[in-house]
Structures are given as C-alpha cells and as structure tokens.
Amino acid sequence: MKQKEIRSDIAWATPKQVVIHGLDLCEDIVGKLDFGQMAFLQIFGRMPEQNELRMFNAMMVILVEHGITPSSLATRMTYCGAPESVQAAVAAGLLGLGSVFVGSLDNAARLLQESLPEGNDADLDISALASEIVASYRSRKEIIPGIGHPFHKPIDPRTPALFKVARETGFDGPYIRLMEALGREAERQANRALPVNVTGAMAAVASEMGISWRICRGLAVAARSVGLVGHILEEMRQPMAETLYLRIEHEAGAHLRPADQS
Amino acid sequence: MKQKEIRSDIAWATPKQVVIHGLDLCEDIVGKLDFGQMAFLQIFGRMPEQNELRMFNAMMVILVEHGITPSSLATRMTYCGAPESVQAAVAAGLLGLGSVFVGSLDNAARLLQESLPEGNDADLDISALASEIVASYRSRKEIIPGIGHPFHKPIDPRTPALFKVARETGFDGPYIRLMEALGREAERQANRALPVNVTGAMAAVASEMGISWRICRGLAVAARSVGLVGHILEEMRQPMAETLYLRIEHEAGAHLRPADQS
C-alpha cells in the first residue's frame, strides 16, 4: 500500500528540550507566558499582540463559567459515580456543548463569515445586507443565530461588555457592525426585543480575530473545561449529585410504584 | 421523602447581571481579567496575588501541549468520524488522561501531602523522611510517583524550569524540598539516574500552592483541553487520522487476509 505522509507541526522534543510552536518550553514559555498567551499560541500558532491578547482573554473568560447547566450537572453526576476519573467527569460535561447551547456560536460565526467572506469591504452596505439576511431567515421561519435570549432581556449584558473591549482594542470591524445590524433589523422586522446575545457577540469578535467558525466551539469547550473543574471542586466539598438523583428517581417513578412503597 | 438541601456558591444571574465568585462578569471580569486569572478564580474562589498568578500560570502552560500522544490521537480519530462534534473530539482526548500519563501527578501530590500534612514544619528532617519513603517504596517494589522519566533523562528539563519560578515567586517550600530529596534519595538507593520528572515537579508546586491532590488531575485536564483544540485545528488543515487508520487496519490484519487480497 502506498504510504501517505503524516506530519504535525505543533511540537517536538529531545531528551533535553521541548519545543512548542517554535518556542522552547523551558526557556521561553514556563515563567514567561501566562495561560491566555499559551492558549493564543496553541490556537493561532504565533504570539499575540497586546490588543489581540486582551480581546482573546475577554472571549475566553466569558466562556468559563455558566452556573448550574445541563453541562455542569452531567459533570457532577459523572463525578458521583467515578470520583477516581476526574477526566471523565470533565469530558461528560463537555459532551453536551452541542447544537442547543454552543451551536449558536458556530452558526452565528458561520453566518457572518459566509456573508462577509472578504472580511473588510468598505463599500458594503451593511444595513442592506442585514435586512436581506433577516428577511431570508424569517421567510424560512428559522431562528437567526446569535440573536435573542430567553433570560437575558431586553439586552444580554455580556454583549456590550464584549463590544466595549472590541472598540478599545481595535477589533470593532465589519463583523461586529453586521452582527449589530442583524440585531436591529431582527427587532424591526419582528417588532420585539431581539438583541445580540453573548454567542452572537462572541461570533462577531471571533470573526474579527480571524478565527474560523469551524473552531469557535473548540474555544468554548476549552474555556468551559476550566469551569467544570470548579464544579468538581465544589461537588467534592458540598455534593449535590446523590441528593438530586435520589430525588429525581423518587419523583419520576412515583406513578409506577405501588402506593404503599412511595 | 425528606429533601436534603442543595446549593452552589459559584455563580448566579439575573437578566441584567452575571456574578461569578462574587465578581460581576461584565464589570469586573470581561476586559479586566485574563484567562489565567479567571482559571485561578474558578479553582481557588478568589483572585490571585501576583506571585501566585505567575506560579499558577507556569503550571498551566506546561500542561497544555505534549505533542502526538495517545490523547491527541484519540482526539484526531474522533474528529475524523464526527467533525460536527468538536466537543466530542476534545472529550475523547481527555478520557485517556488517567493513571498512566497523568495519574503520577495525583499520586506524587498525594504522597507529598500525606507525608507532610502540616505543610510547613521547621524541625522536620526532610532527608530522613525521604530516605524512609524511598526505602518503603523499594521494599514494596513500587514505583515512586514523580521520579524518573523514560525519555527526558538524565534530567527532565521542565523540573528546573518550574522550580526556578517557584524560587522567584516564594513557593520553594517544604514540598519542593521533599520532592527534591526523594529524587536524590531514589538515585542513591537505586544507584542510577532517577531525577524528579515534570509530574513530580508539578505535584510539589501544587502542594505549595495549597491545591489538594484530589484536583491536580483536573488542572491537567483543563490545560490539555486547550492543547487538544490545537490538534483539532491542525487535523482540519492537514489530516492524519484517515491515513493512519487505513495503514493500521492494513498492517494489523495482514496475517488474516487471503494472500491475494493483501
């Protein structure tokens, strides 16, 4: 069989040296770079400028912790059964970061990146483009990704916080303008509050930073894994998983059990 | 059924506000904290001092990327079959961070923390304690966790890099002294090079920072999830998983297939 070549350009090591994206781990990274710089290096394959780093950090910190969610509950349930496998508890929590909760991030980024493939087109009429996109989604009765939030309304407070950093770091370009225009246009056409939510804001910022929509979910996953470790720590100190499952088992099966057993 | 109470102290939200470990996400975190500070906050429940942050960052960056490993290969194999589920690819890579590759971190931290439960005891004879521990492991023919490395020898270059940061940040306390003494003592009793490896060094530093051995694996998992996103990005650009599995399938089954089919 003809052998196709394989290669990886991320890292190499000798007994005395470890090199990651061209930097010597022991000389250039440990004690020199912080966790945000290292994450940037691993994602972009190069060191960030100061403004890039601030923008990247703002995105990452917003993704770490979302409280009690299906994801953190899956982590706690798994830890309850397999406390010796902390890695499995984190993994279980990551597995639900799919189409319902994080998918709108990918989808919004894809919408932006496919609508503005060039990135920066000075002559473009952003408002007209937004109007067209919103009308198209509405005609297909599809939800516009990145728009509207069931709880954080009338505005999602994370969106202005993120866009403020984008302005301060020079990342307030056409993707953010398009995202904001989509929000305005959606509100106008639906005649109700439909602000840009946090995933729409993240998608716009990621697009400004040149991050492909295909990997946006990866950033969310990496940041959330930090958050899930925090939930495991709390589950160690003040567990809720066992109490919860016994309660749920009791309630869910109440109609099936003989009356004298309930 | 009597209802046991459940509670979580990590985060809460109203429509206008998200609060994490007492900090307002939009006012105090986004644009203010970097990813390392946020990870520290999530793990410790408080903001770090400057020296703590530097030490913590040094630990986290060292755990991000380890090249082509069973873990990154599991991620790439999973991405090859389910490219739409980036979260599943990251999770698959985390699942192998168990007893063989990361377990020595927990085990070394446990050994240190159980050997020095008080943390700081000025009168303690560290050398005598190390001698006793090494002799005990040797009599049971058990491997001392955190000692020796099959590839990075005679010394693991990450250990002095990490201990240098520990000295510069004031974290060079009794756990590091005990770890170093274990290395010296193991070399003396076995009469061959048995230096402190990176997991031993990490375990000592984590112990100095007051991180329980029970959650050390969690830090490794969180950091590695960042690294695995980098492997997914590379697999997107220059895939190796399909080539590999076809090769392996061909080779592993060669002895079974009829000769004219090989």
Place this chain on the structure above:
Amino acid sequence: MKQKEIRSDIAWATPKQVVIHGLDLCEDIVGKLDFGQMAFLQIFGRMPEQNELRMFNAMMVILVEHGITPSSLATRMTYCGAPESVQAAVAAGLLGLGSVFVGSLDNAARLLQESLPEGNDADLDISALASEIVASYRSRKEIIPGIGHPFHKPIDPRTPALFKVARETGFDGPYIRLMEALGREAERQANRALPVNVTGAMAAVASEMGISWRICRGLAVAARSVGLVGHILEEMRQPMAETLYLRIEHEAGAHLRPADQS
C-alpha cells in the same frame, strides 16, 4: 417557580422487586430473556414477535464489529492511558460514531421516512419517487445517503444478507423497495456501480420495523459498545496503542527535530 412535572415510565423498584417495562426483572427477565430480547424491550417498550426479534438481531449483530477503525483506535488509545477506566475507553470509541461513519444511517433512514411518511402506500410509484429523489440530490451535488461504498464494491455483501432476512421475516416492505430503487436509479443516472450499502440497508430495515431515524444512531452505538469491549480485551492481551503512538510521534515530527536527534 411553578414546578413542571417529570416522569419516567421505564422502571421502578422496591427493596424486593425491580420492574422494567412492566416485567419483573427477577421473575420474567433473568434466565428467561436473552440479550437481544432485552434490547428490543428497552427500545420498543414491549416484547418482540419471533420474526421481529430475528430481524432486530440481524441489525444488531451487523453493527457490533467493524475491525480497526478510528473508533476502535480511539478506544485503544484511551485504554492505554487510563486502563483503570474501561468505561472511558468504550466511551471514547463511541464518540466518533458521528456524521462520517454512522451519520449516513440516520440520514438514509430520514430520507426514507420523510419520503414515505405513511409507510405503506399501495398506489405509490416507487420507481418514479426514486428517480425524483436521485435527480434532486444530483442537482444539488449531494451524496445520497446509504448508496455506494469505497471498499465493498461493486456490491456491499451485507445488504443482500440483511434483505434476505427481511424477506424471510416479512419485513420486505416499501422502505426496502424504495432503498433498492434508489440504488438502481443512482447507478442509472450516474452510470456507475452505486449499490445500496450496509447503512442504507439498515436504514430501510429500521424503517420497516418502525424505528424513528432519530434513534437509529443509538442502535449503532449500543451494538458497537459490545464490539469495543472486544477491542479492549485484545488490547489487554496484545497491545498496539503504545507502539502506534510512539511510531506516529516519531514520523509526524521527523521534519522538526534536529537531524542528530532523529
């Protein structure tokens, strides 16, 4: 907060009794039902007729073992790092059963079930319907799910094996006729061998049995988990994961390492 009710109708237990889908585990199931009957009971919520059971078993056995695949390699890589967590090794192998390898099963079942929502319509012109579907996929340059195979050609031998059981058990209805017509029509329009592959055959049989396309992947996942346990057993006896990752690490990084270190 108003409490929405939750309920589960699958199982209930008292200290003396366990009841699953209305059957007493100790009286009616253990020693009475085999694994295939139990799987049918769990999926359909009722006991199978003899012909249903034979058809169901035929589907399940075909899904168990597919040799060295990205999925079984992810399991082996994970076992190599976490041999104490067999559950994690199985889970890692399942995670890649996504759009590339198993997704065509769901997609083919969805195509069939949405094309023939009534299931059985005597007046329907299956050939005309197939011709229209194939033309529509071709005009969008999309692959028709369940049709064609890169290795098993000109025919996938599993398809006639499965359809033979369908004829013998009375499950050779309109979904199978449509699937076969899609294969013929695809071959005609593309003018090359495009037979119904195993996922197309499975999709047709599942549709005949009344299994929603939404859960077809679940059957594949359950069956494959049995297969992955077999790979873990073999990896215990004659491991390949460590050899493989060292080889791949060596080859993938050869271009990066200094010449005297390769």
Place this chain on the structure above:
Amino acid sequence: MKQKEIRSDIAWATPKQVVIHGLDLCEDIVGKLDFGQMAFLQIFGRMPEQNELRMFNAMMVILVEHGITPSSLATRMTYCGAPESVQAAVAAGLLGLGSVFVGSLDNAARLLQESLPEGNDADLDISALASEIVASYRSRKEIIPGIGHPFHKPIDPRTPALFKVARETGFDGPYIRLMEALGREAERQANRALPVNVTGAMAAVASEMGISWRICRGLAVAARSVGLVGHILEEMRQPMAETLYLRIEHEAGAHLRPADQS
C-alpha cells in the same frame, strides 16, 4: 526506529467478505446469530454452548436498565444540549460507571479470582477462606465488595435469580460458593443483614465463566449502553432534562440572588 509489530485477530475484510472471529458475517452471522451470541463471540472469541449462552444472557440482561441513576441523568442532560450527537449522550452516561456504582463488580471479581486462582480446588475449605477474608477486610475497616445493599435488603432479589440460573446451567461452582460464604460470614461477624448483592452475584458468575475481573466492567458498560438508548428515546418523547436543570439552578442559587430576583 525499529518497528514493533502490531496485529489484531478480531476481523478482516475483502470487498466481498467480512470475517469476524473466523465467522463469515454474511453467511454465518446475519440471520443466524442473535445479539447475545454475537456479544459472547466478541468477548470470548468463540461460539457459546447452550448453557453458557443462557448464563451469559442472564448476566447481560440484568445490567441493561437501572432506572433513573446519575448515569441516565448524565445521558439526558447531554442529549438536552447536543441532541444531534446521540453517541455523545450515551458516552456521557457510561462515563460515570466507575468505582462507586460498577467498581464493586470488578473488585468482587478480583477478590474471588485472587482468592481462588486455580478456580476449582476440591480440597479447599471455602468457609475457612471466607472467614479469613472477612476478618481481614474488617480489620482494615474496608467494605467487602459484593456484600450488602442500601436499598435492596435484607436480600437483593437479583442474587437468587442469578444463582438459580447458575444452578440450572451448571455454573454453580466454587466462586459462587465462596461469594455465598462471604455473605454468610460477613453477616455473622457484623451481626447484621449483609447479603450478597447483585454485583457480588455477577462477579461470582463471571468468575465461573472464566471472565477476567479486568473486563467485568466492560460487560456492564456494553449492556448499559443499550439501557441508555432507552433513556434517550424517552427523553425525546417526554423530556425532563430542561425542567430539571432550571429547577436545580433556581434552588442551588437561591441564597445568592438578591431577594427581589428569586
């Protein structure tokens, strides 16, 4: 680098043929073997005798469904977030099958297999051995795996059901005698009801069948994956995950939220 050989003996394929453990998939398996036989074949690498098959099926069916557990809740939570990744929902549920819920199966099997390495020793005094083992666990204040159950007491009804099949199939050998003796001896020494639980009974039967304790958890994982598909199906029809997480989020954070927001 010298290349170590790799090989797999499970399966091979040509375009026209798939062979699994020496059987032709299309000729000998599909339509001929049921799911239980196929699982036996995959685990043992050979076809079962009739009595073996009945015993094996009894073990497998008992492991499929355990109602609302941390495991099925992790599956439902994951499905709620990623309904497009059924494989991830199953995997998430498997990940908690660790030391707390399934570990006692491995541990009990290990205890039996290490206590009776020869399997069948006619001269052995089982009672004396059991007495010694129980005393040893009690002196270390360790729980004897496979003994006692918090809910199914004074006896676990699954144990006599399984042992009845063992008697009927000729698998009632020394491991079952030792397990029963351990239960009696534990009750005597502790002076309270400590019957053999289902994991103890499974461990004894698996040992009689020659299944290594190292893979017992794998059987549980494979069987449970079938059960988890049933929970996904129910979650599709009558979801509980969203209701649950909203409830839990509300309750767990009640003490943190401003009074006017609760």
